[in-house]
Amino acid sequence: MIQVCLFRDGTLFTGGEELLGEDGRKWVDVLQPDEATMARLAERFGLHKLAVEDCLHLDQRPKLEEYPNHVFVVLQGFTAGKNVCDLTMHEHHFFLAKEWIISVHELPFVGLETIIQRVRQDPAATLGRGTDFMLYLMADALVDAQFPILDSFSDELEDLEVSIFEKAEKSHLQRIFEMKRMLVQLRRVLSPQRDVVGLLARRGIPHVDERSTLYFRDVYDHLVRLYEQIDSGRDILGNVMDGYLSMVANKTNDITKQLTIFATIFLPLSFIVGFFGQNFDALSGTGYYIAMWVMIIALPISLFFWFKHKQWL
Numbered sequence: 001m002i003q004v005c006l007f008r009d010g011t012l013f014t015g016g017e018e019l020l021g022e023d024g025r026k027w028v029d030v031l032q033p034d035e036a037t038m039a040r041l042a043e044r045f046g047l048h049k050l051a052v053e054d055c056l057h058l059d060q061r062p063k064l065e066e067y068p069n070h071v072f073v074v075l076q077g078f079t080a081g082k083n084v085c086d087l088t089m090h091e092h093h094f095f096l097a098k099e100w101i102i103s104v105h106e107l108p109f110v111g112l113e114t115i116i117q118r119v120r121q122d123p124a125a126t127l128g129r130g131t132d133f134m135l136y137l138m139a140d141a142l143v144d145a146q147f148p149i150l151d152s153f154s155d156e157l158e159d160l161e162v163s164i165f166e167k168a169e170k171s172h173l174q175r176i177f178e179m180k181r182m183l184v185q186l187r188r189v190l191s192p193q194r195d196v197v198g199l200l201a202r203r204g205i206p207h208v209d210e211r212s213t214l215y216f217r218d219v220y221d222h223l224v225r226l227y228e229q230i231d232s233g234r235d236i237l238g239n240v241m242d243g244y245l246s247m248v249a250n251k252t253n254d255i256t257k258q259l260t261i262f263a264t265i266f267l268p269l270s271f272i273v274g275f276f277g278q279n280f281d282a283l284s285g286t287g288y289y290i291a292m293w294v295m296i297i298a299l300p301i302s303l304f305f306w307f308k309h310k311q312w313l
Contacts, residue, residue, distance in 0.1 A: 111141030
């Protein structure tokens with residue numbers, strides 16, 4: 001599906017492919033691209049076939065590539081469902097030229113819908129400022145969408161830490177590894193993306209005006225903050241893992257101590273019963289019977305108070 005925003009003589013026109021041949025500054029948004037659609041756009045705007053091929057094959061690495069008449073940029077972001085670790089990756093491809101910008105993506109993205117509404121409300125302050133400013137708006141929307149995800153991650157991590165110290169369970173260990181995988185996935189995307197935005201924040205990139213580099217610096221700063229949050233989350237998650245292992249080890253030690261105490265109590269009792277249970281005439285009689293029961297009762301009580309004195313119970 002193709003959606004076109006055309007800005008000409010201070011007026012905004014919106015529509016579909018019929019606006020591609022019109023003069024003016026254009027933003028072409030392509031949702032769920034196919035080969036036929038990309039072939040028409042490549043012919044109309046002179047897109048390089050390697051960049052077009054990347055648009056049709058997802059899971060590209062964030063990158064910036066310069067071609068004769070345009071710049072090709074790949075940026076990525078995530079959205080999360082009810083489970084913060086259940087991430088959906090949004091991969092966006094951008095073709096940037098002086099008078100047009102083409103955004104290509106497979107999945108709908110709430111941030112782009114917000115930008116479209118903003119363009120319709122004030123086209124002169126958005127598309128009228130240049131195609132590079134539109135690239136900034138979309139890059140900023142992708143990056144800013146990661147902050148709520150990491151905030152939810154931090155909240156759940158705190159709750160997980162409290163739950164572990166209250167009572168460590170096997171499900172906590174599984175959750176820790178899920179959260180570790182999530183951080184690795186975020187880091188794998190945001191690390192090269194920081195380099196890409198860093199290039200856009202420098203002077204000398206074709207079709208990126210010097211005024212727009214200031215805005216890309218802001219996006220770069222947001223990526224640095226996200227990266228720092230990820231590193232902080234990894235450190236805290238490591239501490240939570242250590243806490244889980246410590247709680248499990250303490251629980252194992254408590255169980256071992258209890259079993260040892262039971263064994264210590266029953267071992268002499270077994271000896272007493274076995275000794276007085278021998279079939280000898282010398283051990284028969286009421287006196288030996290009473291002595292046996294006195295020892296059976298007195299020994300556990302004595303051991304109990306001795307353990308309490310040693311603070312083993």
